[in-house]
Amino acid sequence: MTNDTELSREAVTAALKAHGNWAFVKGVPSMEFLPPLGPPEIAFAGRSNVGKSSLINALTGKNGLARTSNTPGRTQELNFFVPEGFSGAMDNLPPLAVVDMPGYGYAKAPIEMVERWTELVFEYMRGRVTLKRIFLLIDARHGVKQNDLDAMKLMDKAAMSYQVVLTKTDKVKEPAIPRMIAETLEKIKKSPAAFPEVIATSSEKSRGMDDLREAIAKAINP
Numbered sequence: 001m002t003n004d005t006e007l008s009r010e011a012v013t014a015a016l017k018a019h020g021n022w023a024f025v026k027g028v029p030s031m032e033f034l035p036p037l038g039p040p041e042i043a044f045a046g047r048s049n050v051g052k053s054s055l056i057n058a059l060t061g062k063n064g065l066a067r068t069s070n071t072p073g074r075t076q077e078l079n080f081f082v083p084e085g086f087s088g089a090m091d092n093l094p095p096l097a098v099v100d101m102p103g104y105g106y107a108k109a110p111i112e113m114v115e116r117w118t119e120l121v122f123e124y125m126r127g128r129v130t131l132k133r134i135f136l137l138i139d140a141r142h143g144v145k146q147n148d149l150d151a152m153k154l155m156d157k158a159a160m161s162y163q164v165v166l167t168k169t170d171k172v173k174e175p176a177i178p179r180m181i182a183e184t185l186e187k188i189k190k191s192p193a194a195f196p197e198v199i200a201t202s203s204e205k206s207r208g209m210d211d212l213r214e215a216i217a218k219a220i221n222p
Contacts, residue, residue: 008220009217016060040132041132042219044137078102137166138165152188160193166201
């Protein structure tokens, strides 16, 4: 007999493999505009131009769902996405929502904008009970930078579980990937909010997407 957790994981995995059946819900510039509490949420964070939008598009199978840009700092809101045509266990809710968070580390952003982003992200992490995990994206070409460490401290302070995802692994030589994973694990081992596994991905080559989908399903239903 299949239990509810297994059914929920299957629903999450099916939604993430929906090949384009995803829709944008809304952009949230401040906390008062958050959508009502609904399905479990997972969010993606990372430096500007780390590849968040590309990863979300590859993960959901819908090009253009999350807007990509070569302009750092373009994502300035919490952008919510849900799968269409899937029902969860309660009230016909979708099994999950995906949130694209504002990128950080854009040096040319005005200080007022940086402070506003930081406040929005922190309040969302600290107060959103449906948020199950943040996936923190790190560019495999550059590794963990100081502003990534600052973001980790913010998640520790908010007591928000996060898991590191390496992006753009197709841009580095294959032998460097295990070394980068090991170096990243070393840097996060003292972080109380860090999940002790690192996922290596490439949006361009669709690498690691199944591993990421499995991690999301487990985060939503441990």
